[in-house]
Amino acid sequence: QVQLVESGGGLVQPGGSLRLSCAASRSIFSLYTVDWYRQAPGNQRELVATITSAGTTNYADSVKGRFTISKNNAKTTVYLQMNSLKPEDTAVYYCKATWTAVGREYWGQGTQVTISS
Numbered sequence: 001q002v003q004l005v006e007s008g009g010g011l012v013q014p015g016g017s018l019r020l021s022c023a024a025s026r027s028i029f030s031l032y033t034v035d036w037y038r039q040a041p042g043n044q045r046e047l048v049a050t051i052t053s054a055g056t057t058n059y060a061d062s063v064k065g066r067f068t069i070s071k072n073n074a075k076t077t078v079y080l081q082m083n084s085l086k087p088e089d090t091a092v093y094y095c096k097a098t099w100t101a102v103g104r105e106y107w108g109q110g111t112q113v114t115i116s117s
Contacts, residue, residue, distance in 0.1 A: 002028055002106045006095055009111030012085055016115075020080040022095030022108055029053065029075040033098045036069060036080045038091035038113075048093070049080060062088075085115045 003025040012018055022034065033052045039045040049069040050058045057069050068081040078095060092110040099105075 002026055002097065002104075004095055004097060004106050004108035006093065006108040006111040009093065009113045011114045011116065013117050014086060014115055016085050017081070017083045018085065018113060020082065020093055020095075020111060020113070022078040022080075022097075024076055024097065027075050028097060028099075029071050029078060031099055032104075033100070034069075034071075034078045035096045035098070036078075037094045037096060038089075039094070040091040043091075045094075051078060082113070085113075087115045089113060090115050 005023045006020060008018060008020040010018060031053050033050065035050045036048045037045050038048050046060065048060050048063055049067055051069045051071060059067060066082065066084045070079050090113060092112050094110045095108045097106045
């Protein structure tokens with residue numbers, strides 16, 4: 001019922017920055033926890049960052065100090081600001097929204113991030 005659309009991916013040089021967006025078809029992020037995952041070819045999907053409905057954030061050790069997850073004021077979009085990018089950050093990035101209390105989970109389609117000189 002809820003659609004999530006990721007955008008903002010692309011090609012950037014090492015040390016550069018990108019901001020990914022996860023836009024919801026309805027204002028849901030006051031109730032849902034949102035996770036950013038990434039998956040590179042041949043690797044398992046890994047959790048990168050989380051923001052709860054209350055605004056609490058958590059990050060994987062590999063991105064702490066470089067990535068920031070946030071919401072807009074309308075609670076319609078979640079962002080992942082990525083700074084000081086490294087080649088090992090190359091992956092398809094996915095957002096997931098979860099409302100655990102009612103067993104609802106939605107995934108976006110993914111956006112490609114490539115870090116290369």
